[in-house]
Structure formats: C-alpha cells, structure tokens
Amino acid sequence: MMESRGAQQVDETKKLKDVEISFPVVYGTMAFWLGKKASEYNSHKWTVYVRSATNEDLSVIIKRAVFQLHPSFNNPTRVVDSPPFELSESGWGEFEIAIKLFFHSDVCDKQLELYHQLKLFPEEESGPQSTKKPVVAESYDEIVFYEPTKSFFARVQNHPAAIVPRLPSGLNLPSPAPITHVKKRGDTKDHALSQWFMNFSEADELLKLAAARQQVQAHIAKLRRQLSMIDGMPPQSKATSGQ
Amino acid sequence: MDAKDILGLPKNSFPGAQEKKTRPQKDSQRKPDGIHREVYALTGGMAPLMPTIEISHLKKRQYSEKEEKISWQWLPFTSSARPDNLQLYHWVRVVNGVPPTGDYSFAKYNKSVDVLKYTDEEYEKHLTDPMWSKEETDQLFDLCKRFDLRFIIIADRFSFPQTRSVEELKNRYYSVTRALLLARAPSSTDVSGHPIVKEPYNMTHEVERKRALSAVLSQTRQQEQKEAEILAEAKQIMESRMASKVNMTLSAEVELPDNQIGNEGAEAAAHDESALPSPNIHLSSSAATPPIATVECTSTPASLRMLRVYLRTHALDQMVQAANSTAGLRTIKRVDQTLQDLGVHLKPKVPTKSVCAEHLELRKEILTLLNLQKQLQNREAEATANRDNTYAEASSTPKRAYRGDAERTIVPDSLGFGGDRVSKRDHKRKVPGRFMDAPPSPPQSKRPRKLKSSDG
Numbered sequence: 001m002m003e004s005r006g007a008q009q010v011d012e013t014k015k016l017k018d019v020e021i022s023f024p025v026v027y028g029t030m031a032f033w034l035g036k037k038a039s040e041y042n043s044h045k046w047t048v049y050v051r052s053a054t055n056e057d058l059s060v061i062i063k064r065a066v067f068q069l070h071p072s073f074n075n076p077t078r079v080v081d082s083p084p085f086e087l088s089e090s091g092w093g094e095f096e097i098a099i100k101l102f103f104h105s106d107v108c109d110k111q112l113e114l115y116h117q118l119k120l121f122p123e124e125e126s127g128p129q130s131t132k133k134p135v136v137a138e139s140y141d142e143i144v145f146y147e148p149t150k151s152f153f154a155r156v157q158n159h160p161a162a163i164v165p166r167l168p169s170g171l172n173l174p175s176p177a178p179i180t181h182v183k184k185r186g187d188t189k190d191h192a193l194s195q196w197f198m199n200f201s202e203a204d205e206l207l208k209l210a211a212a213r214q215q216v217q218a219h220i221a222k223l224r225r226q227l228s229m230i231d232g233m234p235p236q237s238k239a240t241s242g243q
Numbered sequence: 244m245d246a247k248d249i250l251g252l253p254k255n256s257f258p259g260a261q262e263k264k265t266r267p268q269k270d271s272q273r274k275p276d277g278i279h280r281e282v283y284a285l286t287g288g289m290a291p292l293m294p295t296i297e298i299s300h301l302k303k304r305q306y307s308e309k310e311e312k313i314s315w316q317w318l319p320f321t322s323s324a325r326p327d328n329l330q331l332y333h334w335v336r337v338v339n340g341v342p343p344t345g346d347y348s349f350a351k352y353n354k355s356v357d358v359l360k361y362t363d364e365e366y367e368k369h370l371t372d373p374m375w376s377k378e379e380t381d382q383l384f385d386l387c388k389r390f391d392l393r394f395i396i397i398a399d400r401f402s403f404p405q406t407r408s409v410e411e412l413k414n415r416y417y418s419v420t421r422a423l424l425l426a427r428a429p430s431s432t433d434v435s436g437h438p439i440v441k442e443p444y445n446m447t448h449e450v451e452r453k454r455a456l457s458a459v460l461s462q463t464r465q466q467e468q469k470e471a472e473i474l475a476e477a478k479q480i481m482e483s484r485m486a487s488k489v490n491m492t493l494s495a496e497v498e499l500p501d502n503q504i505g506n507e508g509a510e511a512a513a514h515d516e517s518a519l520p521s522p523n524i525h526l527s528s529s530a531a532t533p534p535i536a537t538v539e540c541t542s543t544p545a546s547l548r549m550l551r552v553y554l555r556t557h558a559l560d561q562m563v564q565a566a567n568s569t570a571g572l573r574t575i576k577r578v579d580q581t582l583q584d585l586g587v588h589l590k591p592k593v594p595t596k597s598v599c600a601e602h603l604e605l606r607k608e609i610l611t612l613l614n615l616q617k618q619l620q621n622r623e624a625e626a627t628a629n630r631d632n633t634y635a636e637a638s639s640t641p642k643r644a645y646r647g648d649a650e651r652t653i654v655p656d657s658l659g660f661g662g663d664r665v666s667k668r669d670h671k672r673k674v675p676g677r678f679m680d681a682p683p684s685p686p687q688s689k690r691p692r693k694l695k696s697s698d699g
Contacts, residue, residue, distance in 0.1 A: 022555065022596065108552040140593050142555035146548055163596075202593045209601040212585040216608045223615040230622045 015147040021156065022145070022163045023061060024053035026200065027099060028138030030193055031120045034090070035131035042090050044120045047193065048097050049086030053140060053200060056161035057186030059083040061107050061143070068098040083186030094118050101143075106152050108145060134193070140200040311339050322347035358388040359423050369426045370419050379403050380419065387416055410449050417444035488545060489565040556590065559599045566607055578609050 031046035038044070048067055052058050065085035069076040070093070078087050099114040119137040122129070142163075145152070156162045188194060318335045321328065323346050335342055361370060361384075366377060386397040398409045407415075421439045428434040435441065462470075547558050567575050579589055587605065591598045 024595065103552070110550070110552055112552055112554065114554070142595065143552065144555055144558065145552050147551070200593045202595045202598050205588075205591055205593050205598050206601060208585075208587055209598065209605055212582075212587050213601065213605050213608060215585065216581075216605065216612055220608065220612050220615060223612070223619055227615065227619055227622065230619070230626060 013149050013151065015149055016153055016167070017147060019148065019153070019165060019167065020144050020146050021148050021153065021165075022142045023058070023161055024140070024142045024163065025058065026051055026053050026138050026140050026198070027114050028116055028136065029097070029118045030134045030136050030196055031118070032134045033120075033129035033131050035129075041092050043092045045088065045090040046118060046120065047086055047088040048099070048116065048118065049084065049188075050099060050101065050114070051084065051086075051188045051191075051197070052161045054160065055188040055191070055194065055197070056159070057083055058085060058161060059186040060156055060159050060161055061103050061145075062101055063104045064102040066100040066102070068100070070095040084188050084191065092120075094120050106149065106155070112143060114141070134196055136196050136198060138198045313338060314340075316342065318342060320347055322350045324350040324353035356387075356391045358384060358392070359420055360384070361419070361423055365423065365426065369422045372415070372418075375415055379405075380415065383412060383415060384419075392416075410446050410453075413449070414444055414446040485545065486565060486568050489562070555594045555596065555599055559591070559594060559602065562599075562603055563606060566603065566610065570610060574610070574613055577613055578606060581609050581612075582606070 027048075027050040029046055029048045031044045033044055034042065050058065050062070050065055059082065062083070062085060063081070065080045067078045067080065067087045069078065069089065070091075072093075073089065073091070080087060095118055097116050097118055099116065101112045101114070103109075103111070116139065117137070119135050122135050153164075157164050188197075191197075314337050315334050316337050317332055319330045319332050320335075321330055337343075366380070370380070371377075372380075382402065383397070386400055390396045390400070394409050394413055398407065398412055401407055401412065417439055421443055424434045424437060424440060425431065546561060547553055567578075570578070582589055582605070587602070591602050594602075
C-alpha cells in the first residue's frame with residue numbers, strides 16, 4: 001500500500017505521520033500528619049495532583065482533571081477545570097485514587113486514566129510522624145500523543161511542558177501561535193509544596209541500563225563462542241567407535 | 244432321578260408357602276384407620292411424630308373467616324369487544340348479593356392494528372403502481388385489516404392468480420402506508436417521527452436477509468464445524484500477524500501489508516453471510532489502515548497507534564508483553580530475576596523515551612542470553628550422551644568443564660554477575676568425588692588436551 005509521505009497538504013486537521021509529542025508529568029500525593037489536631041477520623045491532610053515534570057503549565061493540553069476518591073468521601077468525584085490540577089482533602093485511610101484526564105478538543109478526544117495509591121504513613125518506622133515533613137508518593141510518566149494534528153503541533157511546539165521532536169524537513173507548519181498572556185499562573189514552579197517535589201533524572205537510570213546491557217552483551221558473546229566451538233567439534237561417537 | 248435328589252436339596256423346601264402364612268398376619272397388624280394402607284406405607288410405615296393436618300381444621304375454616312356472603316350465580320354478560328350484542332352466560336362470583344360491574348374483563352385485550360383506509364381519490368393521486376392493480380391493493384388492505392398484519396396468513400389468503408411473496412406484499416403495504424402518511428400530513432416534519440417514514444421497508448434487503456438466515460439455519464453440522472474452524476484459524480492468523488508485526492516494527496524493517504489482515508478478517512467473517520456486511524468490513528478496514536502503512540521510522544506497535552494518546556509506561560508494558568509472548572512463564576521469571584540481579588528496576592522509575600527503549604533492548608538481550616544458555620545446555624547434553632556411552636571417567640570432565648562455564652552465568656544470585664573463581668569453587672563443592680585438576684583456563688586449551696588423552 002503506497003503512502004506518499006512527502007505530500008503534506010496545508011490542512012489543519014491533518015495528522016503528522018510518525019510523529020509523537022510527549023509531555024512528561026509527575027502525579028502523586030503528599031500527606032501531612034495533623035499532629036495535635038489529628039482525630040480518629042481525620043489524621044492527615046493530603047493533596048493529590050498531576051503536575052508537569054518540569055513544573056510547567058499543563059493546561060496547555062489538559063482541559064480537566066477528575067479525581068475519583070474513596071466512596072466514603074462526600075461527592076467522591078472531584079472535578080478540577082483549571083491548573084494546578086490538584087485536590088486537597090483530609091482523612092485517615094489510604095486508598096487508590098483514579099485520575100481521569102480530559103484533553104482540549106484539538107488535542108485528543110480520548111481520556112487518559114492514571115491510578116495512584118494514597119500514602120499517609122512513611123515506609124520505615126521512623127519514629128513519631130512529623131507535621132512539617134510530608135509523606136510524598138510520586139510517579140513519573142509521559143503522556144504521549146501519537147500522530148498529532150497539525151494545529152495541535154503548531155500550538156504547542158514551543159511550549160516548555162512539551163517534548164517535541166524535530167520534524168523531517170519539507171513539512172510546512174503554520175508559525176507557532178504567540179503565547180497568550182494567562183491571567184492566572186498554571187505552572188507549579190512556585191507551588192506551596194514545590195520544595196517536596198521529587199526529582200526524576202533519567203541519567204541514573206540510563207547509566208544503569210547501559211552498564212547492564214554491556215554485561216549481558218559480553219555474556220552473550222562468550223556463549224556464542226562456546227556454542228560455535230561445540231558445533232565445530234567432530235562428533236565424539238565417531239572418534240571413539242574404534243575403541 | 245429326581246433333580247432334587249441329584250442336587251441334594253430337601254424335598255419340601257419351597258419357601259413361598261411359609262411366607263404366605265406370615266405375611267397376612269403382619270399386614271393386618273399394621274393397617275391403620277383413617278388413611279389407606281399404601282399411603283400410610285409412604286410415610287415409612289410409622290406414624291408421624293407430629294400430626295400435620297388436623298382433620299377438624301379441614302371442615303371448619305372455609306365459612307366462618309369471611310364476613311361477606313359469597314355465592315356463585317349463572318349470569319349473562321356482554322363484552323365491548325364484540326361487534327354484535329350477543330349475550331353469553333357464565334358463572335359469576337356474587338358478593339353479598341351484588342353482582343360485579345364493569346366490562347368483560349378480557350375485553351381490554353382486544354387490540355387491533357391501525358390499518359389506514361384510503362379513498363379512491365387518494366389512490367389515484369398517490370398510490371398507483373405499475374405492478375399492482377387497484378383490486379389487488381384493495382384486497383391486500385382488507386386482509387391486513389382482518390388479520391392484523393399477519394403477513395403469513397395474508398400471503399396465504401391472497402387470492403389473485405399472481406402469487407405474491409410475503410416480501411412483495413409487505414413492500415406494497417408499507418409503501419402505500421408511507422405514501423399515504425406523507426400525502427395526508429400537513430407538513431413533512433409532522434410525520435417524520437413515524438417509523439415507516441424514517442425507515443422505509445427495503446424489500447431487497449429483507450429478501451437477502453431471509454435467505455441468509457435460512458442458509459444459516461439449514462447448515463449441516465459439518466458446515467457449522469467447518470465455519471467454527473475457519474473463524475478460529477482466521478483469529479489465530481490475525482493474532483500471529485499482530486505479534487509478528489510488533490516484532491517486525493520493533494526491529495524496524497519491513498513494510499507490512501496491513502490491509503491483508505483486514506481482508507483476511509473480512510473474508511472469514513463474510514464467509515457465507517449476505518453480500519452486505521462484507522463490503523462494510525472491507526471499507527472500514529481499508530479506512531483504518533492508511534495511517535499504519537509505513538513503519539520504518541517509528542517503533543510504535545499497531546495497538547498503541549490506535550490509541551492516539553497513551554502513557555509511556557503503558558506503551559512499555561505492551562512492548563514487553565509482545566517481546567515475552569514467545570517465552571514461557573519460567574523464562575519470563577528468569578528475565579525478571581536477571582534484571583533484579585543487574586540492579587535494574589523491573590519497571591523504570593523515570594520512564595522517558597530513551598529509558599524505555601534501553602529497557603526494552605535490555606530485556607530482549609536477556610532473552611537472547613537465556614536462549615543461548617539453553618542451546619548450550621542442549622548441545623552439551625547431546626555431546627555427553629554420546630561420550631557417556633564410551634567413556635567412564637574422562638567423559639565426566641568435559642561435561643563439567645562446559646557446565647562450569649554455563650553455570651557461572653546461570654547462577655549469578657549472591658555471587659553477582661561474572662564472578663568466575665567464586666562460582667567455580669561452588670562447582671567443586673557440588674561434585675565432590677571428581678577431580679578437577681585444570682585451572683579455569685579457557686575451553687579452547689582444554690579441549691585439545693582432552694582429545695589427545697582420548698586418542699591415546
């Protein structure tokens with residue numbers, strides 16, 4: 001089936017083939033023990049959130065985030081329509097929170113679901129809980145949009161929250177839309193909790209992976225040598241039959 | 244001479260005579276009063292511990308409970324469902340001397356269909372048809388009215404010599420009704436909600452549908468089995484194509500003819516069905532496949548492309564699953580174990596694009612490694628099977644030599660990866676009785692030595 005990749009029309013809704021735009025995000029919870037004010041049914045105050053990994057404004061793609069809490073909460077379906085996409089509550093129990101992300105119409109009409117286990121109690125038995133230092137549980141992930149439309153690409157190609165690949169030459173894109181001045185900051189750079197945000201660096205992981213691969217490759221080479229030697233050996237039965 | 248003499252049996256040993264005497268005695272003892280003997284026997288021949296029914300109860304209750312006086316009378320009645328005024332009679336439950344009022348209780352079930360009646364004018368103006376004469380149409384409508392649109396009966400009763408099929412009759416009836424509705428309506432929007440206006444009767448479709456149904460119904464068992472087999476095969480082929488396509492895209496080479504998958508599915512599905520579904524399947528599959536055509540640059544499997552938006556971790560999971568699809572459960576566990584021993588997270592903590600790619604490559608390399616180990620073991624086993632037939636002692640050492648190397652790589656757990664000497668010591672412990680005079684030299688030097696000793 002012949003597809004002429006080169007022939008791109010100036011069509012805003014046309015999808016850019018073999019192109020993906022990804023948005024690194026971090027989502028999770030932060031829980032503070034209430035200390036003296038803690039009661040049996042209200043021992044912690046916590047916040048669940050979805051933020052850009054580089055703390056940029058995610059409302060460029062996210063239209064709405066719906067946090068589904070434990071049914072014991074009043075109105076367990078909490079809708080957040082503007083950044084920062086977070087929700088604060090208080091309670092006593094740990095449970096799984098479902099986060100459903102709705103994107104702007106030019107981005108994608110499908111929703112994305114994330115799941116996170118709220119953590120109130122620290123891992124190790126590190127003595128009495130502190131009201132100052134929260135229990136943080138964050139996960140890193142990347143939202144990948146495969147074959148975005150031209151208009152979407154043009155809109156976000158210069159946005160700091162996005163990882164945008166270099167397009168193959170020959171593609172004519174409309175000039176990037178000017179960044180409109182937003183009244184309210186949607187980024188989380190100066191967020192109240194930003195001092196506790198975890199850092200995710202791919203460098204460590206890449207190093208480990210590279211080292212592991214090297215080891216495995218070396219072993220593979222050794223085994224291949226051994227195998228070729230066995231294969232090269234004359235069959236013993238023939239040599240010894242004379243005995 | 245007597246058979247009994249031969250057999251040695253006593254002369255008067257017929258037991259039946261004796262039993263007859265005892266049985267009547269027993270039965271007369273047991274027969275109770277009030278209920279039949281057999282019924283009594285149902286209970287096991289013993290009286291129940293608690294009396295279940297008190298006979299006094301049976302006779303008492305019926306009257307005295309109710310306040311009202313109930314009597315039954317043979318009374319006449321009429322039904323609104325009857326067109327005539329026929330009076331019939333039936334038993335009526337009369338309460339305190341007052342007979343019940345109201346219509347006959349079953350009259351409300353006398354429903355009929357609203358068959359439209361057209362005037363001759365209307366017929367001339369809107370309803371003429373070259374295939375149908377007015378008399379035929381009139382009779383059709385009369386039959387429809389009489390038989391409540393039960394077309395099977397109508398088809399049977401239709402008297403004109405030109406035998407019309409059920410579909411033809413339906414077609415005529417529905418098109419006339421539709422035309423009539425449209426003509427009578429003050430504006431077309433008023434009736435646009437009516438089902439026959441929205442979806443007119445499609446005769447060819449109906450004929451085709453019934454033919455297909457009867458074909459399916461009249462399939463022999465053999466044909467059914469064949470079809471099930473073909474469908475299962477098609478499914479398998481599609482799955483294996485998806486899997487191989489995933490593998491191919493991961494190694495990023497060939498342009499797969501995706502349309503074939505769609506076609507194959509369409510062929511199998513449209514095996515004996517009517518012509519209509521298969522063009523639809525064909526169209527939808529060809530519409531879906533253009534974006535998937537060339538796969539040289541990306542390593543995105545088809546299932547992810549369909550999603551348009553997905554999480555990197557989800558994508559990695561899918562690709563890992565695809566890579567593991569050919570491996571058994573034990574192998575998968577070994578891969579995971581190896582990853583852990585190498586100090587790598589089973590699921591990356593920072594799943595960026597490059598991290599995921601590296602992770603996937605690592606997994607694949609580990610799979611290759613495990614495969615090679617298995618191959619090596621097999622070859623060794625073959626080799627030793629040959630040698631064991633001829634050698635007693637010397638045969639063991641080459642076995643050990645090779646196994647030592649392989650085991651060094653298989654058992655990395657506490658020893659870490661690549662600790663040669665340490666694992667060799669382990670190996671010695673495992674095989675206490677044997678001697679291992681050679682230091683851990685590379686196999687090449689060992690083998691020539693072995694051969695020399697064997698030849699000698």
